[in-house]
Amino acid sequence: MPEQFIWGMEVFLNGLMAGVLYALVALGFVLIFKASGIFNFAQGVLALFAALTLVGIMEGQVPFSHLINAVFGTDVHHFGWTVPALAAILLTMLVMVALAWAVNQFIFRHLVGQEPIILFMATIGLAYFLEGFGDMMWGSDIKKLDVGLPQGINSVIDEVTYNIFGYGFFIDNLDLWATLVAALLVIALVLFAQFSKHGRAMRAVADDHQAALSVGISLKFIWVMVWSLAGFVALVAGIMWGTKSGVQFSLSLIALKALPVLMLGGFTSIPGAIVGGLIIGVGEKLFEFIIGAPYLGGATEIWFAYVLALVFLVFRPQGLFGEKIIERV
């Protein structure tokens, strides 16, 4: 077998793994969009905020220590304890629920019935606010996140592929874990949406707000729940990306990468988010490998996803799995 082809296969597999991580962020978007019609630009910042909070709690950082020190002239940084990963994750989840409540109470309750584009802009504002808030709370230095997930090359795959092709594939353990977690998350979400009481209520709200209200579903509760779920998905994504490349500002930029994923898959479809993520992940890695690096000077990953989505949308404006857009005057 030619070497190029084998390398291509490795790139393909790594692309699939990267795609799963994109899909993880995109999932949060889809959840909120389906339930409330809000295109949540802040999803990436939500992931960043969750990861920051997790690290902060695990290391026993004093929140707003920077601010307190500046105002009162003190010098406090840490409480002096560390929290085990699982407990910290639970605590972070509580923070995300509180955030979900606050977001609904202070922002979106006042914007009910506004045009979608206004809601979208509000989430951009929220993204900016959270970015400043997270940095203010926990400091803006790059942090290491380690919740005990295995990292480094997976030796089993390395060995097996070496025996077959004579060339060991480099697959990161962390990516395998991310894939596993993402799969579990999707299954759990689908089960929740299909079979639980609140899941059904959520789908009812997604279908028609007023009809849902009239059969006694509390919109307020559902929206807080959906934002909490999105916060949970963001936390998972934050853990995965944070472990991979450190908790830092660029984490919020992965949200931008999730946008073309959404466009490709359709804004309203959970399977669409997964398939879109895989296509984008594989597409950009293969494009970089085959055309980008040799002919275009590399780093094509920055824009490939957007251009792919753009070209695709021209032919199919609602995405792969999205609902058909029907317009009436």
Next chain:
Amino acid sequence: MFYREAGDFKTSYTDDSQTFPIKFDRYRYYVVLVVAFAVVPFVINDYWVNAVFLPFLIYAIAAIGLNILVGYCGQVSLGTGGFMAVGAYAVYKLMTSFPEVSIFFHIILAGGITAGVCVLFGLPSLRIKGFYLAVATLAAQFFLVWLFNRVPWFYNYSASGQISAPERTVFGVPVTGAETAPWAAYLFCLVFVVASAIIARNLTRGMAGRKWMAIRDMDIAAEIIGVNPLKAKLSAFAVSGFFVGLSGALFFAVYLGAVEVGEAFGINKSFLVLFMVIIGGLGSIFGSFAGAAFLVLLPVLLKNTLVGGLGWPTDLAAHLEFMIVGGLIIVFLIAEPHGLAQLWRVAKEKLRLWPFPH
């Protein structure tokens, strides 16, 4: 008391449909122009020009451009940073290729080139709408920045990958390069700003502007009553691109002097200009100025009070600025979706009756 229509008789149609129908407004406008052209250049110093006036003027042009696209035509664009980069690189290539031609024409030409690029990226808007279009314009943002980073021809094969503006003069006075006097840079930008505002104002209240607004309010209905969506949308992209290109060219040539594309024209620039348009007021030329002034002054003010006055570290002030800007966007969207321009309009309505409201 002075803000009255009474006694201001209009005797021709031109008078009747002028931009400032109230006498007080008209004189205020002339006074502002006179102060801006004849007083400010004599009193400003280097700090004021670089911290306040130049960014304000240049962002005002960009905000006018984006406002035409988003506020008047309803096509949300997140590619402003990329289009500004087109203007900057176009003017750089023109300046270095044709040094004998006046920079004045280079900047206008750069605007024209940006208009072309903008139309190209606006083509999908005929098929894609709303959020999908907003995301699609991100393609322009990332692709253009990547292009200027990777193709050496654009930065004349310089080793650092940066572009820096050579010295150019207008009527013998340098307006770009290190020797530029503050007042010269200021006046040079001011001329472009005033021209842009007048052109934009007259475009938006004429046929073109009405077509854009019809498309914004409902594109299908507009099509049925005879507005050609292809022409209307693409002309909005072209005009918007022209102004954004102008501002990009000025931003590079006059304000910064040397530019690294990813830093100066990144995605944050797109958001910044979009925020200016939202806070200032969608669909208002005055709003573009108000929004630009607000978001240029806010960081300066915060920095002076927090860092200078209270002695906070700069990064903390930067975080606070993020929070305040984000919070303000939300507050504006909730309380006054039409922005500062609407507040101004309400104030003017009240002034007409003041001090006898009945």
